[in-house]
Amino acid sequence: MVIEEWKKCGIATKFPTYRNSKLVTVESWLKGKRVDDEAEGLWRINDGIYDFTDFIEKHPGGEFWIRETRGTDITEAFEAHHLTSAPSKMIEKYKVRDAVKPRIYTLTMHENGFYKTLKRRVAEKLKTIDNSPKQRSDLIHLGLLVSIFLFAIASARLNSLLFLALAGTALVWTCVTAHNYFHRRDNWRMYTFNLSMLNFCSWRVSHAMSHHIYPNSYLDLELSMFEPLLCWIPNPHIKSMMMRYVSWITEPFAYAIAFFLQMATRIYYSLTHTNIMYWHDLIPLTIPLSIYLGSDWPLVLCLRQWLYMTAIASFAFCVIGLNAAHHDPAIYHEGDANREDRDWGLFQVDTIIDRGDLKKSQFLVLTHFGDHALHHLFPTLDHGILPQLYPILYQTLDEFKGELRECNHIEHILGQHKQLLRIKPNLKPPGSK
Numbered sequence: 001m002v003i004e005e006w007k008k009c010g011i012a013t014k015f016p017t018y019r020n021s022k023l024v025t026v027e028s029w030l031k032g033k034r035v036d037d038e039a040e041g042l043w044r045i046n047d048g049i050y051d052f053t054d055f056i057e058k059h060p061g062g063e064f065w066i067r068e069t070r071g072t073d074i075t076e077a078f079e080a081h082h083l084t085s086a087p088s089k090m091i092e093k094y095k096v097r098d099a100v101k102p103r104i105y106t107l108t109m110h111e112n113g114f115y116k117t118l119k120r121r122v123a124e125k126l127k128t129i130d131n132s133p134k135q136r137s138d139l140i141h142l143g144l145l146v147s148i149f150l151f152a153i154a155s156a157r158l159n160s161l162l163f164l165a166l167a168g169t170a171l172v173w174t175c176v177t178a179h180n181y182f183h184r185r186d187n188w189r190m191y192t193f194n195l196s197m198l199n200f201c202s203w204r205v206s207h208a209m210s211h212h213i214y215p216n217s218y219l220d221l222e223l224s225m226f227e228p229l230l231c232w233i234p235n236p237h238i239k240s241m242m243m244r245y246v247s248w249i250t251e252p253f254a255y256a257i258a259f260f261l262q263m264a265t266r267i268y269y270s271l272t273h274t275n276i277m278y279w280h281d282l283i284p285l286t287i288p289l290s291i292y293l294g295s296d297w298p299l300v301l302c303l304r305q306w307l308y309m310t311a312i313a314s315f316a317f318c319v320i321g322l323n324a325a326h327h328d329p330a331i332y333h334e335g336d337a338n339r340e341d342r343d344w345g346l347f348q349v350d351t352i353i354d355r356g357d358l359k360k361s362q363f364l365v366l367t368h369f370g371d372h373a374l375h376h377l378f379p380t381l382d383h384g385i386l387p388q389l390y391p392i393l394y395q396t397l398d399e400f401k402g403e404l405r406e407c408n409h410i411e412h413i414l415g416q417h418k419q420l421l422r423i424k425p426n427l428k429p430p431g432s433k
């Protein structure tokens, strides 16, 4: 079959099936991947087919990661989530056969390439690293979590807009900080992500499996979920002339309803297709409940206060998240010229401009998706210890002609808006002179 030119994917040999679905969700992404990935109904790592059915419940990282990825190619996710050599040694006993067809993904992880070299160096460095910042991360997270409830109750008792804004701010910062935790083995802090109406299980797919592994490509759900409202792919077949400009106007509205929209989509999908709701989707209700118990307000007003708080948090989350690292005309997006070296780690760095203005504060890094490149490369590491890895990252980037760029938030906001307008692909590959 001939693929239309504009559908050619920069990192895979197929245009992802899920992009043809009427409703783009985590489930349609996984379903599409099961169709596309040549994993023969099991799990694929490089050119091997593995049956991890008996390992699902034994997985130290938690059942979710393996259960949900059945029928897909997990090569990059497997490499990025483990820093020890144990998992690579363990998989042999689960191997069933060699895959019949070649992999559809064209990024590489050669032993002496950028990513594997960096990973070996990072694994070595972790043996001598100062781990105390991890406790600081835990304290910051706990402090923010408690603040949500204190500020929410104060906003009702004092009927104060200021405390309402503070409660919304504490909510968004707790949510971003909780993201530090849902990338890892199951732990109680990952549940606090759900206070926002988002769901960490859903995000383990849309963010950890999709966005982190295939950023700014057709496979990145964090792009496709916003289309056609906001479209960053520089392609007139996807981004209509009208959407380029209209998105600037509709954007604030889209930001404010993003949390509600995710919850509504999941409820709608559960009612019309299969249930994708979890018991922990009820967690956000603890906020209106605490306002009700901590003030003399009737329940209706408590619910209203909670919805206002959530809208503030949703708006702030998008201002922070969509302007954190990935969207600027100088950043690689689907359709742009590819770097010659197809190393997965270099691809990650090419899709990011880090926020340099956050780097001096662990609090800001945790609450604003800081140290973004290192986090993409090693998602299971606590954000607190990432700064200690910069010397190794810079040294390895130098050796492989990579570059970690930086800018501040205002520059990112401007760049993101220019990217919404851009329809012409960059013809100069990253790394070229």
Ligand code: HEM
Binding pocket: 052, 055, 059, 060, 061, 062, 065, 066, 069, 074, 077, 078, 081, 082, 083, 084, 085, 086, 087, 088, 090, 091, 094, 183, 184, 185, 380
């Ligand atoms: C989609 C594929 C997979 C993902 C996303 C994944 C994710 C994870 C995560 C998040 C952790 C916890 C890391 C931490 O908190 O520091 C973990 C640990 C672990 N996983 Fe997986 N995993 C996957 C597949 C596998 C497979 C196939 C095996 C082996 C058969 C495996 C073996 C382990 C082991 C032994 C650990 C303990 C920590 C370590 O030695 O690195 N995982 N995994």
